Amino acid sequence: MPETMVQAEGLVKIxxxxxxxxxxxxxxDLKIEEGELTAIIGxxxxxxSTFLNMIGGLDRPSAGSLFVAGxxxxxxxxxxxxxxxxxxxxxxxxxxxxxxxPYLTVLENVMLxxxxxxxxxxxxxALTLLxxxxxxxxxxxxxxxxxxxxxxxxxxAIALANSPKLLLADEPTGSxxxxxxxxxxxxxxxxxxxxxxxxxxxxDVALSKKVKRVIAIRDGKISSERVLKEAYADRLQESNxxxxxxxxxxxYVILDRAGRLQIPADLLAGLDLKDNxxxxxxxxxxxxxxxxxx
Numbered sequence: 324m325p326e327t328m329v330q331a332e333g334l335v336k337i338x339x340x341x342x343x344x345x346x347x348x349x350x351x352d353l354k355i356e357e358g359e360l361t362a363i364i365g366x367x368x369x370x371x372s373t374f375l376n377m378i379g380g381l382d383r384p385s386a387g388s389l390f391v392a393g394x395x396x397x398x399x400x401x402x403x404x405x406x407x408x409x410x411x412x413x414x415x416x417x418x419x420x421x422x423x424x425p426y427l428t429v430l431e432n433v434m435l436x437x438x439x440x441x442x443x444x445x446x447x448x449a450l451t452l453l454x455x456x457x458x459x460x461x462x463x464x465x466x467x468x469x470x471x472x473x474x475x476x477x478x479x480a481i482a483l484a485n486s487p488k489l490l491l492a493d494e495p496t497g498s499x500x501x502x503x504x505x506x507x508x509x510x511x512x513x514x515x516x517x518x519x520x521x522x523x524x525x526x527d528v529a530l531s532k533k534v535k536r537v538i539a540i541r542d543g544k545i546s547s548e549r550v551l552k553e554a555y556a557d558r559l560q561e562s563n564x565x566x567x568x569x570x571x572x573x574x575y576v577i578l579d580r581a582g583r584l585q586i587p588a589d590l591l592a593g594l595d596l597k598d599n600x601x602x603x604x605x606x607x608x609x610x611x612x613x614x615x616x617x
Contacts, residue, residue, distance in 0.1 A: 326393075328489055328520045329355035329378060333387035333580075336373050347373040349543035350387065352579060355522065357488075360515040360525045362531045363541035371524050372493060374540065377521065379491050380408045390487045409439055413467040413482030415475070417494035422478035423466050426463035429477050430455065431464040436484040452480040456508075456510050472503030479510060483519075490514070492523045496530055508533060512559060533559050538571065551576045586612070 336348040348370045355361055365371040376382040378391055380399075389396045392411050396543060399407060423432055433449040453459040456476040466474060470480070475495060482490060496504035506532050515521055524532070531537050535556065537549040549572035558564060564571075577582045592616045594601070602613045 326357045326358070327354060327390070328357045329353065329390055331374075331392040332389075333386065334374070334377070334384055334387035335387055336370070336377065336382070337385045346541055348384075351540070351544055351578070353545060355520070357520055358515070358518055359536060360511065360521045360523075360534060362525055362534040362537045363540060364525060364531050369540045370543040375491055375493055375522070375524050376422050378489070378546070379414055380404050386537060395534045401426060406557065409436075410485055411488050413485070413487035413490045414496050415478050415482045415490070415492040417497040418559065419471070419474045419478040423474060425466040428463050429458060429463060429469075432466075432477060433480045433484055437486075438482060447482070449484070452483055453477075453515075455483075456480045457506070469504075472499040472506070474593045475503070475507060476510065479507070480617070483514075488520065490519055490521045492525075494525055494527075495523060496525065496527045511558070532569070532571045535557060538556050541585055544579065544585065545577050547574055547576050547587070 330355045330383070331351055333346050334351040335346070337445065338345040351370070351374060353374075354388075363371045363374065372423075373382065377384050377389060377396065380396065384397060389408075393405055394403075394411065396407075398402075414422075424435070427435065430449055430453070433452055434445050437445040437448065439489075443465055450459060450462065451464060453462055456479050458473060458476050461469060461473060461477075466477075469477070479492075479495075480580045482492075491510075495509050495511075499507065504608075506525060511521055511523070523530075525531055531549075533551075535551040537547070538545055551572050553570045555564075576586070578584050594612075596614060602615050604611050604613075
């Protein structure tokens with residue numbers, strides 16, 4: 324049985340300034356198993372990047388509980404947090420400049436994180452990672468000699484340098500063309516087949532429709548979850564599928580521990596409500612929500 328990689332319960336994050344408080348996460352619950360390839364989607368300000376930063380050890384939660392690979396992120400000392408960020412998680416950013424040093428070659432960039440660990444045969448491992456992302460032919464190149472998509476592939480190799488248990492990717496296809504985005508997803512998919520647990524934050528509709536499990540966050544909580552339909556699970560490499568248009572996933576609304584759910588905005592709009600009151604009842608085994616009679 325796969326082990327739990329991420330376990331978040333009642334997760335809250337509050338950002339405070341002198342003038343105001345911003346509630347970025349409002350009791351988020353999420354469980355991700357080892358070996359999953361999961362995407363998180365949501366509008367700007369929904370809390371998805373805040374959640375990713377907390378899993379990556381870049382931000383501290385305000386309340387709730389958060390365990391990653393058995394580590395309690397609430398109780399870590401600063402020293403333990405540094406070790407966690409080095410050994411447990413790898414990060415791929417939309418701005419790949421956060422991963423890459425322009426004055427080093429591709430090979431030197433990939434080997435650099437290994438200098439902070441006891442990894443043996445660093446050069447051999449770096450070459451293996453570059454082969455994995457299709458960049459071995461560029462191993463002696465500098466960053467200014469490569470396209471944005473090539474740099475992003477190198478950034479993935481760097482994130483994998485210390486064999487992280489969890490790979491985090493924040494908008495990894497946000498600044499590349501469609502062809503390169505497809506290639507990057509293929510890299511993630513191949514890594515996942517080999518057992519790598521991957522969590523992606525994305526606005527890319529085509530990419531999110533290929534992922535087997537998609538978590539939608541709205542207003543700091545998980546509102547729905549989409550699961551890839553069986554008919555598409557073995558067709559990810561087919562070029563004749565329009566991943567932006569086809570309905571490739573089944574969508575489920577998520578109930579929280581108190582039995583509450585977030586109804587999609589387009590369905591609420593169809594009720595044409597005058598206030599926040601609705602009628603609810605059980606009919607033929609179905610919960611029915613309707614507009615109150617005037």
